[in-house]
Amino acid sequence: MKTLTVSVVTPDGPVLEDTYEMVSCKAENGELGILPGHIPLVAPLSISAVRLKRESGEEKLAINGGFLEVRPDKVTILAQSAEKPLDIDVARAQAAKERAERRLQSKEDHIDRVRAELALRRAANRLNVAQS
Amino acid sequence: MASLRDIKKRIDSTTKMKKITKAMEMVSASKMNKAEQNAKAFVPYSEKMQEVVASIAKNTDASHPMLQTREVKKTGYIAITADSGLAGAYNANILRNLRNTIEQNHKSSDEYTVIAIGRMAVDFCKKRNVPMARSIIGLPDQPSFATIKDIASETVQMYSDGEIDRLVIIYNHYVSAISQVVTTNQLLPIENMDVSGSSSQYEYEPGEEQILAVLLPQYAESLIYGALLDAKASEHAARMTAMRSASDNASDLIDGLSLTYNRARQAAITQEITEIVGGASALE
Numbered sequence: 001m002k003t004l005t006v007s008v009v010t011p012d013g014p015v016l017e018d019t020y021e022m023v024s025c026k027a028e029n030g031e032l033g034i035l036p037g038h039i040p041l042v043a044p045l046s047i048s049a050v051r052l053k054r055e056s057g058e059e060k061l062a063i064n065g066g067f068l069e070v071r072p073d074k075v076t077i078l079a080q081s082a083e084k085p086l087d088i089d090v091a092r093a094q095a096a097k098e099r100a101e102r103r104l105q106s107k108e109d110h111i112d113r114v115r116a117e118l119a120l121r122r123a124a125n126r127l128n129v130a131q132s
Numbered sequence: 133m134a135s136l137r138d139i140k141k142r143i144d145s146t147t148k149m150k151k152i153t154k155a156m157e158m159v160s161a162s163k164m165n166k167a168e169q170n171a172k173a174f175v176p177y178s179e180k181m182q183e184v185v186a187s188i189a190k191n192t193d194a195s196h197p198m199l200q201t202r203e204v205k206k207t208g209y210i211a212i213t214a215d216s217g218l219a220g221a222y223n224a225n226i227l228r229n230l231r232n233t234i235e236q237n238h239k240s241s242d243e244y245t246v247i248a249i250g251r252m253a254v255d256f257c258k259k260r261n262v263p264m265a266r267s268i269i270g271l272p273d274q275p276s277f278a279t280i281k282d283i284a285s286e287t288v289q290m291y292s293d294g295e296i297d298r299l300v301i302i303y304n305h306y307v308s309a310i311s312q313v314v315t316t317n318q319l320l321p322i323e324n325m326d327v328s329g330s331s332s333q334y335e336y337e338p339g340e341e342q343i344l345a346v347l348l349p350q351y352a353e354s355l356i357y358g359a360l361l362d363a364k365a366s367e368h369a370a371r372m373t374a375m376r377s378a379s380d381n382a383s384d385l386i387d388g389l390s391l392t393y394n395r396a397r398q399a400a401i402t403q404e405i406t407e408i409v410g411g412a413s414a415l416e
Contacts, residue, residue: 009176009177009180010177010277011174011177011178011277011354011357012170012173012174012276012277013170013173013174013176013177014173014176027337028338028342028346029337029338032337039335040333040334040335041334041335041336041337042184042188042334042335042336042337042343043336043337043338043343044342044343044346044347065350066350067184067343067346067347067350069180069184069334076180078177078180078181078184080277080281080350081277081278
């Protein structure tokens with residue numbers, strides 16, 4: 001089976017570099033599945049889970065923002081943050097989720113709704129990855 | 133001449149001071165190592181970012197406000213300083229550079245605004261009534277991207293909203309442990325992109341313009357973060373050098389004082405002997 005090298009890089013340093021058989025992720029306009037030999041591609045990613053597949057199983061990463069660069073034998077994911085399930089602080093994500101929900105529910109005007117929504121999506125994504 | 137006791141006191145207090153500066157030097161040295169590692173960890177991200185942005189900018193005629201120079205009505209300056217002093221000329225250099233730049237380029241205070249990072253820059257702006265758009269103090273010694281994300285994206289947003297038409301960053305670039313250079317960089321609009329390293333042609337999903345819209349703000353934020361990491365490494369290096377020279381000065385001072393102390397002690401003994409001998413001979 002052909003494989004491709006996946007490296008995940010964040011401003012705080014590289015998170016992961018390994019070979020996989022398939023990468024599937026959620027781009028801004030829909031799901032993308034990348035197999036070895038893909039044409040060079042650049043696509044922005046949404047706040048979502050990236051799934052890395054190989055024979056021995058599937059791995060997940062919680063990605064926040066950033067984009068994906070594909071070359072025939074290499075995939076680079078540049079994200080503002082990327083966490084493996086074990087690295088996720090579940091308690092913190094839970095707290096962030098509740099805080100964001102409270103904010104969205106309150107009727108006050110001065111709240112930055114866009115920011116609260118983003119925070120909610122980030123927290124939900126982390127919880128989702130950590131718990132699956 | 134100071135009494136023996138006075139000299140002894142000074143030697144003691146200088147020794148204590150030396151212990152403190154020595155400890156601070158070692159703390160800074162270890163922080164500097166970490167900061168250097170952080171800066172290195174960031175390199176792959178920034179290089180990749182640069183490569184992709186450059187290849188898009190080169191291969192397409194897609195336009196984006198961040199790539200276009202517009203008439204400059206207001207300039208934003210990001211000044212990165214430390215939260216505390218005791219770092220030699222580190223803060224003074226930045227603030228002097230900021231003041232000179234502002235004096236040379238602007239006549240009225242409507243034409244610029246400062247985004248101050250670090251207590252020294254914040255105090256400077258307050259004291260001199262420099263307009264300050266954003267300020268942040270209490271950044272950790274090893275800042276993660278999340279801690280700077282808010283201020284970086286707000287600043288980039290100011291440019292997108294048209295609040296400022298040009299964004300300049302002033303920080304100390306880390307050359308080596310003993311040398312830091314004040315660097316002034318124009319962040320926005322993005323000019324002089326180095327396109328030599330990028331050769332690959334990409335498919336863009338959904339389209340070039342949309343990618344640029346997502347990518348360029350992130351690119352600008354990453355530049356700010358990169359500068360901050362660089363500045364932090366410089367800060368610890370500057371502090372280490374300052375503390376080392378303070379320790380060296382303390383050693384010199386102690387040496388000089390010990391010499392004076394021994395001389396005074398010797399003089400006192402000599403005087404005592406003379407008095408005894410004088411007393412004895414008077415009895416004969």
